[in-house]
Amino acid sequence: MIYLDNHATTPCDRRVVDQMLPWMTEFFGNPHSTSHECGRRAAAAIETALAVIAQSIGVPADSVLITSGATESNNLAIDGVFRHPRQKRRHLITTAIEHPSVLDVASRLEKDGFRVTRLAVHPAGHAQAGQVDLDAFAAAVDDDTALVSVHWANNEIGVIQPMPQIAAIAHSCGALLHSDATQAVGRIDVNLGQVDVDLLSASAHKFYGPKGVGMLTVAGGTTRRRVRIKPLIVGGGQQRNLRSGTMAPANVVGCAAALQVATTEAAETETTVAGLRDRLWTGLAGGIDGLVINGPPLASAERLSGNLNCMLPAIEGEAWMAACPDVAFSSGSACSSVDALPSHVLTGLGRSESEARRSVRFGIGKFNSQAEIDQAIEQLVRGYAKLSP
Numbered sequence: 568m569i570y571l572d573n574h575a576t577t578p579c580d581r582r583v584v585d586q587m588l589p590w591m592t593e594f595f596g597n598p599h600s601t602s603h604e605c606g607r608r609a610a611a612a613i614e615t616a617l618a619v620i621a622q623s624i625g626v627p628a629d630s631v632l633i634t635s636g637a638t639e640s641n642n643l644a645i646d647g648v649f650r651h652p653r654q655k656r657r658h659l660i661t662t663a664i665e666h667p668s669v670l671d672v673a674s675r676l677e678k679d680g681f682r683v684t685r686l687a688v689h690p691a692g693h694a695q696a697g698q699v700d701l702d703a704f705a706a707a708v709d710d711d712t713a714l715v716s717v718h719w720a721n722n723e724i725g726v727i728q729p730m731p732q733i734a735a736i737a738h739s740c741g742a743l744l745h746s747d748a749t750q751a752v753g754r755i756d757v758n759l760g761q762v763d764v765d766l767l768s769a770s771a772h773k774f775y776g777p778k779g780v781g782m783l784t785v786a787g788g789t790t791r792r793r794v795r796i797k798p799l800i801v802g803g804g805q806q807r808n809l810r811s812g813t814m815a816p817a818n819v820v821g822c823a824a825a826l827q828v829a830t831t832e833a834a835e836t837e838t839t840v841a842g843l844r845d846r847l848w849t850g851l852a853g854g855i856d857g858l859v860i861n862g863p864p865l866a867s868a869e870r871l872s873g874n875l876n877c878m879l880p881a882i883e884g885e886a887w888m889a890a891c892p893d894v895a896f897s898s899g900s901a902c903s904s905v906d907a908l909p910s911h912v913l914t915g916l917g918r919s920e921s922e923a924r925r926s927v928r929f930g931i932g933k934f935n936s937q938a939e940i941d942q943a944i945e946q947l948v949r950g951y952a953k954l955s956p
Protein backbone atom coordinates (compact mmCIF):
# COMPACT_ATOMS: atom_id res chain seq x y z
CA MET A 568 0.00 0.00 0.00
CA ILE A 569 1.35 3.42 -0.90
CA TYR A 570 0.12 5.74 1.82
CA LEU A 571 -0.64 9.22 0.50
CA ASP A 572 -3.25 10.29 3.05
CA ASN A 573 -1.13 12.13 5.61
CA HIS A 574 -3.81 14.76 6.32
CA ALA A 575 -6.03 12.02 7.73
CA THR A 576 -3.26 10.70 9.95
CA THR A 577 0.46 10.03 9.95
CA PRO A 578 2.37 6.94 11.06
CA CYS A 579 3.87 7.24 14.52
CA ASP A 580 7.62 7.93 14.27
CA ARG A 581 9.65 4.99 15.69
CA ARG A 582 11.70 7.41 17.79
CA VAL A 583 8.46 8.62 19.36
CA VAL A 584 7.25 5.08 20.08
CA ASP A 585 10.60 4.29 21.75
CA GLN A 586 10.17 7.23 24.11
CA MET A 587 6.59 6.25 24.92
CA LEU A 588 7.06 2.56 25.72
CA PRO A 589 8.65 2.77 29.21
CA TRP A 590 5.70 4.87 30.38
CA MET A 591 3.34 1.99 29.65
CA THR A 592 5.40 -0.82 31.13
CA GLU A 593 8.12 0.02 33.66
CA PHE A 594 6.83 3.42 34.79
CA PHE A 595 3.09 2.88 34.88
CA GLY A 596 2.25 5.14 37.83
CA ASN A 597 -0.80 7.39 37.96
CA PRO A 598 0.57 10.94 37.55
CA HIS A 599 -2.09 12.26 39.91
CA SER A 600 -1.17 9.83 42.74
CA THR A 601 1.81 11.74 43.94
CA SER A 602 1.91 10.33 47.46
CA HIS A 603 4.48 7.77 46.26
CA GLU A 604 7.47 7.70 43.93
CA CYS A 605 5.67 5.79 41.12
CA GLY A 606 3.14 8.59 40.73
CA ARG A 607 5.68 11.37 41.25
CA ARG A 608 7.87 9.97 38.48
CA ALA A 609 4.93 9.94 36.05
CA ALA A 610 3.95 13.47 37.13
CA ALA A 611 7.50 14.69 36.50
CA ALA A 612 7.50 13.12 33.02
CA ILE A 613 4.28 14.95 32.20
CA GLU A 614 5.66 18.22 33.50
CA THR A 615 8.76 17.89 31.34
CA ALA A 616 6.64 16.96 28.30
CA LEU A 617 4.31 19.93 28.84
CA ALA A 618 7.32 22.25 28.95
CA VAL A 619 8.53 20.86 25.60
CA ILE A 620 5.08 21.25 24.03
CA ALA A 621 4.72 24.78 25.39
CA GLN A 622 8.14 25.82 24.15
CA SER A 623 7.50 24.40 20.67
CA ILE A 624 4.43 26.57 20.19
CA GLY A 625 5.59 29.58 22.18
CA VAL A 626 3.16 29.50 25.11
CA PRO A 627 3.65 29.30 28.88
CA ALA A 628 3.50 25.68 30.12
CA ASP A 629 0.52 26.43 32.36
CA SER A 630 -1.59 27.32 29.35
CA VAL A 631 -1.46 23.79 27.84
CA LEU A 632 -4.34 21.38 28.44
CA ILE A 633 -3.99 17.80 27.25
CA THR A 634 -7.08 16.33 25.57
CA SER A 635 -7.98 13.23 23.58
CA GLY A 636 -7.40 15.03 20.28
CA ALA A 637 -8.40 18.06 18.26
CA THR A 638 -12.09 17.13 18.18
CA GLU A 639 -12.26 17.43 21.95
CA SER A 640 -10.05 20.55 21.94
CA ASN A 641 -12.32 22.29 19.44
CA ASN A 642 -15.43 21.33 21.40
CA LEU A 643 -13.90 22.49 24.68
CA ALA A 644 -12.67 25.78 23.26
CA ILE A 645 -15.90 26.84 21.58
CA ASP A 646 -18.56 25.35 23.82
CA GLY A 647 -16.39 26.22 26.81
CA VAL A 648 -16.29 29.93 25.99
CA PHE A 649 -20.01 30.25 25.21
CA ARG A 650 -21.32 28.10 28.05
CA HIS A 651 -19.24 29.75 30.77
CA PRO A 652 -21.69 31.26 33.30
CA ARG A 653 -20.03 34.67 33.10
CA GLN A 654 -20.16 34.89 29.31
CA LYS A 655 -22.37 37.79 28.26
CA ARG A 656 -21.62 37.90 24.53
CA ARG A 657 -23.63 35.63 22.23
CA HIS A 658 -22.05 35.81 18.79
CA LEU A 659 -19.65 33.24 17.26
CA ILE A 660 -17.81 33.90 14.01
CA THR A 661 -16.28 31.01 12.14
CA THR A 662 -15.76 30.04 8.50
CA ALA A 663 -17.75 27.86 6.14
CA ILE A 664 -14.77 25.53 5.58
CA GLU A 665 -13.87 24.50 9.15
CA HIS A 666 -13.59 20.90 10.30
CA PRO A 667 -16.92 19.34 11.45
CA SER A 668 -15.66 19.38 15.05
CA VAL A 669 -15.97 23.18 14.83
CA LEU A 670 -19.00 23.48 12.55
CA ASP A 671 -21.12 21.00 14.49
CA VAL A 672 -20.44 22.82 17.77
CA ALA A 673 -21.44 26.05 16.03
CA SER A 674 -24.70 24.52 14.80
CA ARG A 675 -25.54 23.21 18.25
CA LEU A 676 -24.89 26.65 19.78
CA GLU A 677 -27.12 28.18 17.12
CA LYS A 678 -29.94 25.77 18.03
CA ASP A 679 -29.50 26.88 21.63
CA GLY A 680 -30.08 30.52 20.68
CA PHE A 681 -26.54 31.83 20.10
CA ARG A 682 -25.82 33.82 16.94
CA VAL A 683 -23.39 32.25 14.43
CA THR A 684 -21.74 33.84 11.39
CA ARG A 685 -20.04 31.47 8.95
CA LEU A 686 -17.67 33.52 6.84
CA ALA A 687 -17.23 32.74 3.16
CA VAL A 688 -13.75 32.22 1.75
CA HIS A 689 -12.36 33.56 -1.53
CA PRO A 690 -13.56 31.31 -4.38
CA ALA A 691 -11.58 29.08 -6.73
CA GLY A 692 -9.70 31.20 -9.24
CA HIS A 693 -9.18 34.09 -6.79
CA ALA A 694 -5.54 34.89 -5.89
CA GLN A 695 -6.34 34.02 -2.25
CA ALA A 696 -8.62 31.04 -2.98
CA GLY A 697 -9.70 29.43 0.29
CA GLN A 698 -8.62 32.30 2.53
CA VAL A 699 -11.13 34.16 4.68
CA ASP A 700 -12.57 37.31 3.16
CA LEU A 701 -11.10 39.81 5.63
CA ASP A 702 -13.45 42.65 4.61
CA ALA A 703 -16.50 40.50 5.26
CA PHE A 704 -14.93 39.43 8.55
CA ALA A 705 -14.27 43.02 9.66
CA ALA A 706 -17.89 43.86 8.84
CA ALA A 707 -19.24 40.89 10.81
CA VAL A 708 -17.34 41.30 14.08
CA ASP A 709 -19.18 43.36 16.72
CA ASP A 710 -19.38 44.08 20.45
CA ASP A 711 -21.46 40.94 20.93
CA THR A 712 -18.80 38.65 19.39
CA ALA A 713 -17.39 36.45 22.15
CA LEU A 714 -15.25 34.21 19.96
CA VAL A 715 -13.82 33.95 16.47
CA SER A 716 -12.79 30.43 15.43
CA VAL A 717 -10.70 30.15 12.26
CA HIS A 718 -8.54 27.14 11.44
CA TRP A 719 -4.85 27.81 10.81
CA ALA A 720 -4.62 25.46 7.82
CA ASN A 721 -7.26 23.47 5.98
CA ASN A 722 -7.28 19.66 5.98
CA GLU A 723 -8.57 19.30 2.41
CA ILE A 724 -7.06 22.04 0.26
CA GLY A 725 -4.11 22.92 2.51
CA VAL A 726 -4.83 26.66 2.47
CA ILE A 727 -3.11 28.59 5.27
CA GLN A 728 -5.12 31.45 6.79
CA PRO A 729 -3.69 34.94 7.47
CA MET A 730 -3.70 34.49 11.25
CA PRO A 731 -2.02 37.80 12.29
CA GLN A 732 -4.64 39.84 10.39
CA ILE A 733 -7.43 37.64 11.71
CA ALA A 734 -6.14 38.16 15.28
CA ALA A 735 -6.09 41.95 14.82
CA ILE A 736 -9.68 42.05 13.55
CA ALA A 737 -11.01 39.66 16.22
CA HIS A 738 -9.37 41.59 19.05
CA SER A 739 -10.47 44.99 17.72
CA CYS A 740 -13.93 44.30 19.18
CA GLY A 741 -12.72 42.50 22.29
CA ALA A 742 -13.52 39.02 20.94
CA LEU A 743 -11.28 36.05 21.72
CA LEU A 744 -9.62 34.09 18.92
CA HIS A 745 -9.53 30.30 18.70
CA SER A 746 -7.64 28.51 15.95
CA ASP A 747 -7.92 24.85 15.02
CA ALA A 748 -4.25 24.39 14.12
CA THR A 749 -4.49 20.61 13.72
CA GLN A 750 -3.05 20.61 10.19
CA ALA A 751 -0.52 23.36 10.94
CA VAL A 752 1.23 22.40 14.19
CA GLY A 753 4.31 20.31 13.42
CA ARG A 754 4.11 21.21 9.72
CA ILE A 755 4.57 24.97 9.59
CA ASP A 756 5.74 27.55 12.11
CA VAL A 757 3.01 28.02 14.72
CA ASN A 758 4.41 30.33 17.38
CA LEU A 759 1.97 32.05 19.72
CA GLY A 760 4.83 34.20 20.94
CA GLN A 761 4.39 35.96 17.61
CA VAL A 762 0.74 35.51 16.71
CA ASP A 763 -1.88 36.51 19.27
CA VAL A 764 -4.20 33.48 19.36
CA ASP A 765 -6.05 32.98 22.66
CA LEU A 766 -7.00 29.32 22.21
CA LEU A 767 -5.29 26.80 19.93
CA SER A 768 -6.14 23.16 19.14
CA ALA A 769 -3.79 20.48 17.83
CA SER A 770 -3.54 16.69 17.64
CA ALA A 771 -0.44 14.49 17.91
CA HIS A 772 -1.40 11.96 15.24
CA LYS A 773 -1.09 14.64 12.56
CA PHE A 774 2.61 15.15 13.32
CA TYR A 775 3.84 11.54 13.58
CA GLY A 776 2.75 11.11 17.19
CA PRO A 777 0.21 8.75 18.78
CA LYS A 778 -3.53 8.85 18.20
CA GLY A 779 -5.83 9.77 21.07
CA VAL A 780 -3.89 12.74 22.41
CA GLY A 781 -4.15 16.41 21.56
CA MET A 782 -3.91 19.77 23.18
CA LEU A 783 -5.73 23.00 23.75
CA THR A 784 -3.78 26.07 24.74
CA VAL A 785 -5.80 28.50 26.84
CA ALA A 786 -4.72 32.12 27.25
CA GLY A 787 -1.46 31.41 25.46
CA GLY A 788 -1.41 34.29 22.96
CA THR A 789 1.06 37.19 23.16
CA THR A 790 -1.40 39.32 25.12
CA ARG A 791 -2.38 36.51 27.52
CA ARG A 792 -5.96 37.75 27.55
CA ARG A 793 -8.17 36.30 30.26
CA VAL A 794 -10.03 33.27 28.88
CA ARG A 795 -12.84 31.63 30.84
CA ILE A 796 -14.04 28.21 29.67
CA LYS A 797 -16.57 25.84 31.15
CA PRO A 798 -15.16 22.28 31.24
CA LEU A 799 -16.78 19.60 29.10
CA ILE A 800 -15.53 16.75 31.28
CA VAL A 801 -15.84 16.96 35.04
CA GLY A 802 -14.71 14.52 37.68
CA GLY A 803 -11.42 14.32 39.55
CA GLY A 804 -10.50 17.94 38.89
CA GLN A 805 -7.27 17.15 37.04
CA GLN A 806 -5.71 19.83 34.80
CA ARG A 807 -6.89 22.77 36.88
CA ASN A 808 -10.50 21.51 36.88
CA LEU A 809 -10.70 22.17 33.14
CA ARG A 810 -10.32 18.60 31.94
CA SER A 811 -10.83 15.85 34.44
CA GLY A 812 -9.53 12.33 33.96
CA THR A 813 -6.21 10.58 34.53
CA MET A 814 -3.60 11.87 32.13
CA ALA A 815 -1.76 9.23 30.09
CA PRO A 816 1.99 9.78 30.57
CA ALA A 817 2.93 7.70 27.50
CA ASN A 818 0.66 9.78 25.27
CA VAL A 819 1.81 13.10 26.67
CA VAL A 820 5.47 12.06 26.36
CA GLY A 821 4.74 10.87 22.80
CA CYS A 822 3.01 14.11 21.88
CA ALA A 823 5.99 16.14 23.14
CA ALA A 824 8.56 13.89 21.47
CA ALA A 825 6.70 14.03 18.16
CA LEU A 826 6.42 17.81 18.31
CA GLN A 827 10.09 18.17 19.13
CA VAL A 828 11.12 15.95 16.20
CA ALA A 829 8.68 17.70 13.85
CA THR A 830 9.90 21.15 14.85
CA THR A 831 13.58 20.24 14.62
CA GLU A 832 13.15 18.63 11.21
CA ALA A 833 10.52 21.03 9.85
CA ALA A 834 12.64 22.68 7.16
CA GLU A 835 13.99 19.38 5.84
CA THR A 836 10.53 17.76 5.87
CA GLU A 837 8.98 20.72 4.10
CA THR A 838 11.51 20.55 1.24
CA THR A 839 11.07 16.78 0.89
CA VAL A 840 7.29 16.75 0.87
CA ALA A 841 7.03 19.79 -1.43
CA GLY A 842 9.32 18.06 -3.95
CA LEU A 843 7.34 14.82 -3.81
CA ARG A 844 3.99 16.63 -4.01
CA ASP A 845 5.17 18.56 -7.11
CA ARG A 846 6.45 15.33 -8.66
CA LEU A 847 3.07 13.68 -8.06
CA TRP A 848 1.25 16.62 -9.64
CA THR A 849 3.55 16.73 -12.68
CA GLY A 850 3.14 12.99 -13.21
CA LEU A 851 -0.65 13.03 -12.85
CA ALA A 852 -1.16 16.15 -14.96
CA GLY A 853 1.08 14.61 -17.65
CA GLY A 854 -1.04 11.43 -17.76
CA ILE A 855 -4.56 12.83 -17.28
CA ASP A 856 -5.82 15.63 -19.51
CA GLY A 857 -7.84 18.37 -17.85
CA LEU A 858 -6.82 17.77 -14.24
CA VAL A 859 -7.41 20.96 -12.20
CA ILE A 860 -5.96 21.99 -8.82
CA ASN A 861 -8.38 22.93 -6.02
CA GLY A 862 -7.20 25.67 -3.66
CA PRO A 863 -4.18 27.98 -3.86
CA PRO A 864 -1.48 27.38 -6.51
CA LEU A 865 0.97 24.66 -5.48
CA ALA A 866 3.88 27.09 -5.35
CA SER A 867 1.97 29.43 -3.04
CA ALA A 868 3.36 30.07 0.44
CA GLU A 869 -0.27 29.94 1.54
CA ARG A 870 -0.60 26.21 0.92
CA LEU A 871 0.73 23.32 3.02
CA SER A 872 3.64 21.84 1.11
CA GLY A 873 2.45 18.21 1.25
CA ASN A 874 -1.08 18.94 0.06
CA LEU A 875 -2.50 18.21 -3.38
CA ASN A 876 -6.22 18.44 -4.03
CA CYS A 877 -7.30 18.05 -7.62
CA MET A 878 -10.40 17.63 -9.73
CA LEU A 879 -10.82 15.06 -12.50
CA PRO A 880 -12.41 16.05 -15.82
CA ALA A 881 -14.79 13.04 -15.71
CA ILE A 882 -15.08 10.18 -13.18
CA GLU A 883 -15.86 10.53 -9.50
CA GLY A 884 -13.07 10.42 -6.93
CA GLU A 885 -14.65 7.39 -5.24
CA ALA A 886 -14.50 5.39 -8.50
CA TRP A 887 -10.87 6.39 -9.03
CA MET A 888 -10.01 5.26 -5.51
CA ALA A 889 -11.74 1.92 -6.10
CA ALA A 890 -9.75 1.46 -9.33
CA CYS A 891 -6.46 2.08 -7.48
CA PRO A 892 -6.71 -0.08 -4.34
CA ASP A 893 -2.97 -0.02 -3.67
CA VAL A 894 -2.82 3.75 -3.24
CA ALA A 895 -4.29 5.32 -0.09
CA PHE A 896 -5.76 8.73 -0.83
CA SER A 897 -9.08 10.31 -0.11
CA SER A 898 -12.14 11.69 -1.82
CA GLY A 899 -12.76 14.36 0.81
CA SER A 900 -11.86 14.79 4.42
CA ALA A 901 -11.32 11.44 6.11
CA CYS A 902 -12.96 12.90 9.17
CA SER A 903 -16.21 13.41 7.28
CA SER A 904 -16.07 10.70 4.66
CA VAL A 905 -18.45 8.52 6.70
CA ASP A 906 -21.23 10.49 5.06
CA ALA A 907 -21.60 10.66 1.32
CA LEU A 908 -22.12 14.41 1.09
CA PRO A 909 -19.84 16.36 -1.26
CA SER A 910 -17.06 18.16 0.57
CA HIS A 911 -18.25 21.41 2.19
CA VAL A 912 -14.75 22.80 1.74
CA LEU A 913 -14.91 22.41 -2.03
CA THR A 914 -18.47 23.71 -2.30
CA GLY A 915 -17.32 26.55 -0.02
CA LEU A 916 -14.74 27.36 -2.71
CA GLY A 917 -17.60 27.60 -5.21
CA ARG A 918 -17.18 24.16 -6.76
CA SER A 919 -20.45 22.46 -7.78
CA GLU A 920 -21.51 19.19 -6.15
CA SER A 921 -20.43 17.29 -9.23
CA GLU A 922 -17.02 19.03 -9.23
CA ALA A 923 -16.61 18.25 -5.54
CA ARG A 924 -17.39 14.58 -6.17
CA ARG A 925 -14.76 14.53 -8.93
CA SER A 926 -12.11 15.81 -6.52
CA VAL A 927 -9.54 13.91 -4.50
CA ARG A 928 -7.01 14.77 -1.84
CA PHE A 929 -3.44 13.56 -1.49
CA GLY A 930 -1.35 14.27 1.60
CA ILE A 931 2.35 13.60 1.20
CA GLY A 932 4.30 12.80 4.34
CA LYS A 933 7.91 12.61 5.44
CA PHE A 934 8.05 8.82 5.12
CA ASN A 935 7.04 8.83 1.44
CA SER A 936 9.78 8.15 -1.10
CA GLN A 937 10.32 9.15 -4.72
CA ALA A 938 9.92 5.52 -5.78
CA GLU A 939 6.51 5.38 -4.09
CA ILE A 940 5.39 8.55 -5.83
CA ASP A 941 6.45 7.14 -9.21
CA GLN A 942 4.60 3.87 -8.55
CA ALA A 943 1.54 5.80 -7.40
CA ILE A 944 1.53 7.93 -10.55
CA GLU A 945 1.72 4.82 -12.71
CA GLN A 946 -1.17 3.13 -10.88
CA LEU A 947 -3.30 6.26 -10.73
CA VAL A 948 -2.90 7.07 -14.43
CA ARG A 949 -3.58 3.44 -15.37
CA GLY A 950 -6.61 3.31 -13.08
CA TYR A 951 -8.00 6.50 -14.55
CA ALA A 952 -7.47 5.29 -18.14
CA LYS A 953 -9.50 2.15 -17.39
CA LEU A 954 -12.42 4.24 -16.16
CA SER A 955 -12.42 7.17 -18.56
CA PRO A 956 -14.98 7.09 -21.36
Ligand SMILES: Cc1ncc(COP(=O)(O)O)c(C=O)c1O
Nearest residue numbers: 636637638666722749750770902
Ligand atom coordinates in the same frame (compact mmCIF):
# COMPACT_ATOMS: atom_id res chain seq x y z
C1 LIG B 1 -8.45 20.54 10.77
C2 LIG B 1 -8.80 19.38 11.66
N1 LIG B 1 -9.40 19.62 12.83
C3 LIG B 1 -9.74 18.64 13.68
C4 LIG B 1 -9.51 17.32 13.35
C5 LIG B 1 -9.89 16.24 14.34
O1 LIG B 1 -8.75 15.75 14.95
P1 LIG B 1 -8.75 14.47 15.89
O2 LIG B 1 -8.66 13.29 14.99
O3 LIG B 1 -7.51 14.61 16.73
O4 LIG B 1 -9.97 14.51 16.71
C6 LIG B 1 -8.92 17.01 12.13
C7 LIG B 1 -8.73 15.60 11.72
O5 LIG B 1 -8.60 15.30 10.56
C8 LIG B 1 -8.53 18.07 11.27
O6 LIG B 1 -7.93 17.83 10.11
